[in-house]
Amino acid sequence: xxxxxxxxxxxxxxxxxxxxxxxxxxxxxxxxxxxxxxxxxxxxxxxxxxxxxxxxxxxxxxxxxxxxxxxxxxxxxxxxxxxxxxxxxxxxxxxxxxxxxxxxxxxxxxxxxxxxxxxxxxxxxxxxxxxxxxxxxxxxxxxxxxxxxxxxxxxxxxxxxxxxxxxxxxxxxxxxxxxxxxxxxxxxxxxxxxxxxxxxxxxxxxxxxxxxxxxxxxxxxxxxxxxxxxxxxxxxxxxxxxxxxxxxxxxxxxxxxxxxxxxxxxxxxxxxxxxxxxxxxxxxxxxxxxxxxxxxxx
Numbered sequence: 001x002x003x004x005x006x007x008x009x010x011x012x013x014x015x016x017x018x019x020x021x022x023x024x025x026x027x028x029x030x031x032x033x034x035x036x037x038x039x040x041x042x043x044x045x046x047x048x049x050x051x052x053x054x055x056x057x058x059x060x061x062x063x064x065x066x067x068x069x070x071x072x073x074x075x076x077x078x079x080x081x082x083x084x085x086x087x088x089x090x091x092x093x094x095x096x097x098x099x100x101x102x103x104x105x106x107x108x109x110x111x112x113x114x115x116x117x118x119x120x121x122x123x124x125x126x127x128x129x130x131x132x133x134x135x136x137x138x139x140x141x142x143x144x145x146x147x148x149x150x151x152x153x154x155x156x157x158x159x160x161x162x163x164x165x166x167x168x169x170x171x172x173x174x175x176x177x178x179x180x181x182x183x184x185x186x187x188x189x190x191x192x193x194x195x196x197x198x199x200x201x202x203x204x205x206x207x208x209x210x211x212x213x214x215x216x217x218x219x220x221x222x223x224x225x226x227x228x229x230x231x232x233x234x235x236x237x238x239x240x241x242x243x244x245x246x247x248x249x250x251x252x253x254x255x256x257x258x259x260x261x262x263x264x265x266x267x268x269x270x271x272x273x274x275x276x277x278x279x280x281x282x283x284x285x286x287x288x289x290x291x292x293x294x295x296x297x298x
Contacts, residue, residue: 013057020050028167040161044151047170051177052076052144059133067123067130072137075119079112079185080141084149086111087142105220109213112138112185117192117203124201128194128288132281135189139181146181147173179274180223184216187281194288215280223273230265234258 024046031039056076060069090107094100116131116138123130150173155166191212195204222229234240238258240250250258 010061013054013061016057017050017054020046020054024050028163031163037161040155040163040166043163043166043170044148044155047167047174048147048151049144051174052080052140052147052182055140055178055182056137059136063130063133065123065125065127065130067134071119071123072134075116075134075137076141076144078119078141079115079138080143080145082115083108083111083138083142084145086114099221101224102218102221104224106217108142108181109184109188109217109220112142112181113188113192113213116185116189120189120193121203123193125198126193126196126201128190128285131193132186132190132285134193136182136186138189139183139185140177142185143173143177143181147177176270179270179277183274183277183281184220187277187284188212188216190281190284190288194284212280212284216277219273219277223270226266226269226273230269231258231262233265234261237261 024043027039027042027046030036031043053076056072059072063069063072087108090111091104094103097103112135116135119138120126120131120134123134147170151166151170154169155161155163157165188209191209192203195206195209196202197204235258238251238254238261240254240258
């Protein structure tokens with residue numbers, strides 16, 4: 001079995017990442033040199049799909065058991081398309097509120113979970129590792145199509161096409177994709193497969209599954225609301241909480257400090273959320289590793 005697994009690990013994921021990045025840079029250069037707006041869709045698709053599709057290749061090279069590569073690819077596209085459609089329908093009536101980002105987190109994680117459960121029904125036996133791989137592809141698909149939408153909105157302005165804003169949006173979301181939707185869905189999917197019946201492979205929705213769902217939804221909400229949290233912490237640390245809330249202005253001479261601290265807290269917050277998610281995923285996989293090792297011959 002080990003020799004079979006090693007036979008398809010050719011490192012295509014990082015080769016594709018490097019090659020795709022070179023193509024993205026080339027497309028930027030040609031677009032800037034020619035001013036050809038027909039290349040904007042190419043920029044959007046290439047920049048939005050490169051990292052998520054690389055995640056799919058990464059998982060394909062690590063697939064084991066009855067989980068087939070085609071299932072991972074289908075999870076990517078179905079997870080992306082139906083994910084953003086379902087989330088858009090459920091989020092259409094949301095109104096601005098203190099908890100809106102956490103409501104978005106619960107909605108989007110629920111939609112991805114439903115898609116994952118449907119795609120993963122035929123996988124048997126189910127293991128936490130297989131669940132993490134399949135869930136990562138669902139999350140990657142969601143991230144790709146969502147990023148394409150954000151990139152489009154960043155590009156289209158009342159003054160024409162803003163290429164700089166488009167590229168900035170794509171670059172930021174590409175860097176954060178692996179520790180965003182990909183990580184959250186992989187964590188929840190690992191918990192779902194780990195809880196499945198070891199004999200029949202039927203899903204069992206245990207307390208651990210519910211805890212995992214609530215956990216990833218909270219992580220998602222914290223991630224989305226980190227900008228506001230970071231700004232609030234900066235106001236408090238610099239003594240601007242009361243002036244900002246009651247009078248709508250900052251104390252004289254503290255504007256630069258607030259901006260600097262807000263950026264620092266934002267980065268620290270994202271790192272903290274990512275680390276918590278990675279620790280939880282690692283613990284889930286390690287806890288169920290003995291069962292997986294005994295499921296496949298060596």
